[in-house]
Amino acid sequence: MLPTNQKKSKLSKTISFFELCYHSIVRNVRKGHSNAVQGLIMDVLQNLLLVVFFALFISILGMRSVAVRGNFILYVMTGVFLYLSHVKVMGAVRTAASPTDTMLKHAPVTMLLNVISASFSALYIQILSMAVLLFATHVWLEPVTFYSLKGVVLCFFLAWLFGIAMGVLFSSIGIFFPKPMTIITTAYTRMNMIFSGKMMLANSIRPALLPWFTWNPLFHIIDQARGNAFINYVPRNTNLTYVWVVLLIALVLGFMIDHWARKYASQSWNARR
Template sequence: MSAVPNSSFSRLAMGGFEFLTLVYHTTVREVRKSKGNAVQALLMEILQSAMIVIFFYVMITFLGLRGVAVRGSFILYVLTGVFLYLTHNKAISAVSGGGPVNPMLQHAPVTTFMMIVSGALSSLYVQVLAVMVITFVANVLVEPFTVYNLKRVALCFFIAWFSGVAIGIIFLSLRPFAPSTVKIVEQIYKRANMIFSGKMFLANALPASTLAFFTWNPLFHTIDQARGAAFVNYTPHKTTLDYAVYLSLVLICIGMMLEHFSRKTVSESWGKRQ
């Protein structure tokens, strides 16, 4: 009688191991798909992130916004905004491209859910590596700084990634029905995050009349909370991580239901319109 449960557990364990193996290989493919060499692909991603950090550092300085920054390390102020902004947008791009008409789905073991997981993990892996390298270089070569609450900053980083995954699933589920329109909306959203993410200013400094233009954005909440964790001199009063987490969970549920519907109705010829 005990052989049946053991057999069921063995099949479950083997199925889980096979799934994780496939996720690993699809994640590796996502990381290196832009370049033939994995190391070269990672270096290019780190370089791109570094260039964006430098761009925003110069832009904030040029626009005279250093006066509204938190009292403390200015480079840390820039990094907490730019890293979460990049992580959020990269997660959207990585997840939204793995729809039902993805060529990888022609391979039998690969599923849409697996493509979502591998895309999300690949973007997270690259961004974690970029954060570690750029933070080390900035701390050594630009100016030394200390993070007040590193664990909470890391939590905000992962929530920014998680909310990006959730929004990416929404775009992925809608892409088969209107690929061009969804692509445009996705680009508009990511461009809008240049301003509405709040990475160039503090939520506490915004007047009540303009705050509503930013509080809809989960990234705005995570960046502001990350700065509250990074700086001992700043306490966020107008944002909360709960909003970003709950909104992300709701979007994932809606997105997965829409994806299931689109997967049932999509045809292979739909991919020709993209």
Template sequence: MIARTAFGKRRAPQTSARILVMFTSRRSRNILEATFTTLALIYHLAVYNLRKDHRNAVIGLLVTILQSSIFIIGFMAMYLIFGVKKSPLRGDFILYIMSGVFVFMINSRTAGAVSSAGSSLDTMVKHAPMNTAVTISGAMLSSLYQQTVSILVILWAYHTLVTPITIERPVAAYGMVLLSWLCGGAVGLIFLSIRSWSAQTGKIVTTLYQRMNMIFSGKMFVANAMPAMLLPMFTWNPLFHIIDQTRGFVFINYTPHNTNLSYPIYVTLAVFMIGLMAEFVTRRSVSVSWSAGR
């Protein structure tokens, strides 16, 4: 039906045009526009992940800070129970605990976030331009933001309210935090592929990885002071190398001798390649009918 304007002129119908626009997929005209579209999707998905558990994003950050603080207090109490009242290194005792807890937390949280980021079977991934790369990147970005804010707030509070602290090479120390973050994302990518084939198995493997790192990450030990017979139990874990190298950058009087920086970098790159190949194969083979009998 043709509508008329206030001046009596005829106006063409717009219903069919609106329907056509509604069901037309948006396409990027060039690489730059596609890049900005993807970055915008990653940003909005990261914000969604931050507000997913709590409507107020500030409360979500406070919960993350509280969890990290509880870890630090728990390990401090454990050391006091064992009779250890000073740092095994020449430096602040609490800073020694923080250097292990922070690196461990970002690795574990990122692996868990990526493993549950959403597989190729999720409904949201079916809608372009959303894809698994965007969901994985959004999960990693939100985890990095939460843990970075948590680290800064806790360090600032301890430096201001308790005692002044000095980090010898803060930029290099934060670089180790980023390396731990990338390592956790690479491991989580493999767990994400496993969840697409068997959701229960993926959850079990993710939990097992997080629990094993509670011990084998070496955050409670100093690598230079460990007996030679115990080192092979820990040196296979790239997180053990990252934590020990972090303490080398945090404390001026500590130089790691039993760990190196190249091993976790190579392992992270290799695990990333394996995870990307596993995700590619899973995306091509995945079927909704897999979950029909579960």
């Protein structure tokens, strides 16, 4: 049995940590704008405009014929919002997880706290944007229904978790190679514009071209999400087991490299570069 005062001490530390997480998440959400409400509206509008842009892009190119029969806006959203959930949190975590971040000079702030606040603030924006667009589509266009809502939610959070894992991995490697990793991260984000499969179905891709897409776990996540969103689409070329394996490997490698590098990282590293 632990002493009562020790139990209280652990409880108070846990409460203090979650309180610090809350304030850090709020700071991340509103740091880009002086007005919190205005900042949220701007972030939501940016995501909504991206959905509208891709919907128009698919229609203009005549790719709407290869979409799943059903709600077209839902088809676009299952691609765009999972893509955004991944790349937004990856970028936020990559920036926040750096051991040379000036915020880490403050005693209560840790790398774990930075990762939690960055990931949950990005998640909050994506959920809010998705809820607004789903509500608008349901009310003004046509009723929105999901074949398996649990499956879609699982894929959404899986894209978010995979973004955290890649953000931690890129950040840890970036300690040693900051400039190359910045280029690699940008290239990875741009490649996902195409190879995430958000504008096409895995079942409609020719077998010869499939290897260009199946290497990407996000491609598997988006395709499985559409299989759960639409009753008349059954994914044949993707699975979530591959995603979990890559996610866990990236997360473990990222934290291992970061833990080792944190012993030697200093502000002088960037100064020398």
